Amino acid sequence: MNRAWSWVAISLIVSIVSTIALFVLYALRVSRYADVALLAVALGSFAVALGAWGKYLLPDEAVVEDRPPEPSPPSEREAAQEAFVGGKDEITRRLVLSSLLATGAGALGLAALLPLRSLGPRPGTALFHTHWRHGARLVRDDGRAIRSDELEVGSVATVFPEGYVGDADAQAMLVRVRPDLLRLSPQRLAWAPLGYVAYSKVCTHVGCPVALYRQSTHELRCPCHQSTFDVLRGAAPVSGPAPRPLPQLPLTVGRDGFLRARGDFPEPIGPSFWTRA
Numbered sequence: 001m002n003r004a005w006s007w008v009a010i011s012l013i014v015s016i017v018s019t020i021a022l023f024v025l026y027a028l029r030v031s032r033y034a035d036v037a038l039l040a041v042a043l044g045s046f047a048v049a050l051g052a053w054g055k056y057l058l059p060d061e062a063v064v065e066d067r068p069p070e071p072s073p074p075s076e077r078e079a080a081q082e083a084f085v086g087g088k089d090e091i092t093r094r095l096v097l098s099s100l101l102a103t104g105a106g107a108l109g110l111a112a113l114l115p116l117r118s119l120g121p122r123p124g125t126a127l128f129h130t131h132w133r134h135g136a137r138l139v140r141d142d143g144r145a146i147r148s149d150e151l152e153v154g155s156v157a158t159v160f161p162e163g164y165v166g167d168a169d170a171q172a173m174l175v176r177v178r179p180d181l182l183r184l185s186p187q188r189l190a191w192a193p194l195g196y197v198a199y200s201k202v203c204t205h206v207g208c209p210v211a212l213y214r215q216s217t218h219e220l221r222c223p224c225h226q227s228t229f230d231v232l233r234g235a236a237p238v239s240g241p242a243p244r245p246l247p248q249l250p251l252t253v254g255r256d257g258f259l260r261a262r263g264d265f266p267e268p269i270g271p272s273f274w275t276r277a
């Protein structure tokens with residue numbers, strides 16, 4: 001019994017120490033492998049302790065005793081008192097084990113909350129804005145700024161705000177069409193100088209890049225589920241599952257002849273998460 005007691009106590013102590021080490025290493029971001037190893041040791045040793053406790057420390061025989069007449073005779077009461085005093089060590093042991101068990105279980109419970117810290121920072125308003133700003137030049141994926149006379153009618157280019165090449169949220173499709181073909185509201189027409197229109201490249205269905213342009217029909221197409229957008233009509237969806245137009249980037253031509261943004265997209269890019277209840 002004493003040996004079993006020791007093994008249970010040692011297993012619980014190992015579990016507690018491993019869990020504390022897990023907290024420290026997780027906070028210091030030392031290594032995810034070390035975190036996993038420590039968690040395995042903590043859970044394993046806790047399980048061993050519980051198993052050993054149940055198997056060796058708890059009585060497993062059924063005991064039946066006839067109820068004696070009350071009160072007990074003095075001789076029996078004296079015997080019970082002696083047994084109680086003589087069993088003090090046993091009581092102390094059980095108290096120590098119970099405390100270790102409660103500490104180990106509490107530490108493991110707290111460890112279960114650690115993944116919450118791995119969820120990363122809150123997005124805040126980041127989902128509602130991109131890096132497009134008033135005056136930002138449109139650049140290609142090699143960082144080269146685009147002049148207003150650079151693209152032929154019928155040409156397309158993927159563009160980013162200067163300084164944010166490769167930014168997945170800010171990427172846009174720049175298309176040049178004949179200005180007289182555009183069917184936009186007066187305000188949106190002012191965003192399309194010299195027939196240049198730019199639309200978010202993030203599909204409003206589930207966010208794939210809208211990378212295909214069909215010049216003959218002036219349509220942008222998403223390769224994922226074949227949504228098609230009418231470039232002349234504000235990238236309104238004409239077929240496929242996309243529920244709304246691609247947001248249009250307001251453009252202007254700077255005094256230096258480079259294409260520049262007038263500001264950010266007028267609405268959030270991508271799937272319409274913000275309209276959901």
Ligand code: FES
Pocket residue numbers: 203204205206207208222223224225226227240241242
């Ligand atoms: S993500 Fe574009 S159509 Fe589905």
